[in-house]
Amino acid sequence: MAPLKSLEARYPLLDSNFQSFCASNGIFTVEDFLLHDLSVLTAFAEQQPNSDRLKEGITQLLSIIDRQHQPWLNGLQLLEDARQNKHVLSTGFEEIDKLLGGGVREGQLTELVGPSSSGKTQLCLRVAANVAIQHVGRVIFMDTGNSFSPRRIEHFIHQISDSVLSEKVMSNILCYSTFDIFSMFDVLQQLENSLKSQGPKGDCKVQMLIVDSISSLITHVLGGSGPQGHALMTAAGFLLKKLAHEHNIAVLVTNHMVAGEGGTLKPALGESWKSIPHVRLLLSRDPGNKISNISILKHPSLASGEVARFVIDD
Numbered sequence: 001m002a003p004l005k006s007l008e009a010r011y012p013l014l015d016s017n018f019q020s021f022c023a024s025n026g027i028f029t030v031e032d033f034l035l036h037d038l039s040v041l042t043a044f045a046e047q048q049p050n051s052d053r054l055k056e057g058i059t060q061l062l063s064i065i066d067r068q069h070q071p072w073l074n075g076l077q078l079l080e081d082a083r084q085n086k087h088v089l090s091t092g093f094e095e096i097d098k099l100l101g102g103g104v105r106e107g108q109l110t111e112l113v114g115p116s117s118s119g120k121t122q123l124c125l126r127v128a129a130n131v132a133i134q135h136v137g138r139v140i141f142m143d144t145g146n147s148f149s150p151r152r153i154e155h156f157i158h159q160i161s162d163s164v165l166s167e168k169v170m171s172n173i174l175c176y177s178t179f180d181i182f183s184m185f186d187v188l189q190q191l192e193n194s195l196k197s198q199g200p201k202g203d204c205k206v207q208m209l210i211v212d213s214i215s216s217l218i219t220h221v222l223g224g225s226g227p228q229g230h231a232l233m234t235a236a237g238f239l240l241k242k243l244a245h246e247h248n249i250a251v252l253v254t255n256h257m258v259a260g261e262g263g264t265l266k267p268a269l270g271e272s273w274k275s276i277p278h279v280r281l282l283l284s285r286d287p288g289n290k291i292s293n294i295s296i297l298k299h300p301s302l303a304s305g306e307v308a309r310f311v312i313d314d
């Protein structure tokens with residue numbers, strides 16, 4: 001939780017005088033403030049010579065905390081939000097769209113899990129091109145393993161439509177290279193700040209955020225017996241879901257597979273991760289075969305086990 005001092009620059013009422021008053025009550029951070037009995041704190045403020053300003057400071061701090069919370073929404077409001085803001089984005093593959101009831105949904109975190117060469121990256125690039133063309137939105141591609149290929153995107157753009165200006169579409173696909181989880185947090189934080197300041201009517205809405213692959217960032221920090229790795233993994237999942245929900249973005253992440261017991265393949269992010277994404281999809285492809293399989297492992301409204309077949313490139 002933030003130290004009170006960090007709020008001073010933006011909120012002049014929370015000046016050094018207010019901080020000393022709080023410190024004399026054992027309050028140094030926002031968390032300390034929340035744990036304190038506020039009626040006792042207010043009563044104490046009233047005994048001080050500058051009581052009005054101190055009470056204004058308490059009110060301001062409460063309103064800052066209040067703004068951090070999402071308002072409670074009832075069922076009707078949630079339904080309205082889903083209808084108006086959480087659109088389904090076509091992946092550009094008829095078979096996958098049919099399997100998923102139209103495509104990937106804004107507001108949700110969708111995970112593609114699959115072994116090496118099953119087509120996770122190719123699918124991400126193709127979906128990015130399709131979203132930028134069909135939905136005229138912006139796509140953010142977080143590349144954690146040098147997998148982003150502008151040439152491949154250009155190829156897909158021409159494959160999808162020969163009448164669009166590929167320069168315009170490509171300029172709406174932004175790539176950030178991040179090679180550790182902390183720089184991913186930094187990029188996501190910057191993205192959140194810019195989305196907040198831009199508001200819902202920005203010039204070109206961010207519709208999709210892709211992280212290829214999230215597992216390669218997280219598996220490094222999961223080693224050892226300490227809980228920090230798991231905490232970071234949960235925090236990353238939480239932040240991605242928050243961005244998806246609050247800014248109506250479809251988030252797509254990939255999770256590679258590793259050899260488990262007996263050599264059978266299992267997702268690199270396993271048991272503790274699997275409850276985080278809204279949708280989990282398994283990709284597979286036989287070597288030398290152009291046809292890929294995609295099946296539903298988890299979906300909030302569709303049965304697991306359904307499979308579709310598709311071809312990324314003819």
Ligand SMILES: Nc1ncnc2c1ncn2[C@@H]1O[C@H](COP(=O)(O)OP(=O)(O)OP(=O)(O)O)[C@@H](O)[C@H]1O
Pocket residue numbers: 114115116117118119120121122123147149152256313
């Ligand atoms: N530029 C390309 N042109 C044509 N085919 C390609 C190209 N890049 C990759 N492929 C094909 O797509 C297949 C899937 O590759 P992709 O990188 O999507 O797999 P992946 O599931 O992301 O693997 P990994 O987990 O190892 O990153 C490759 O085996 C290759 O046959």
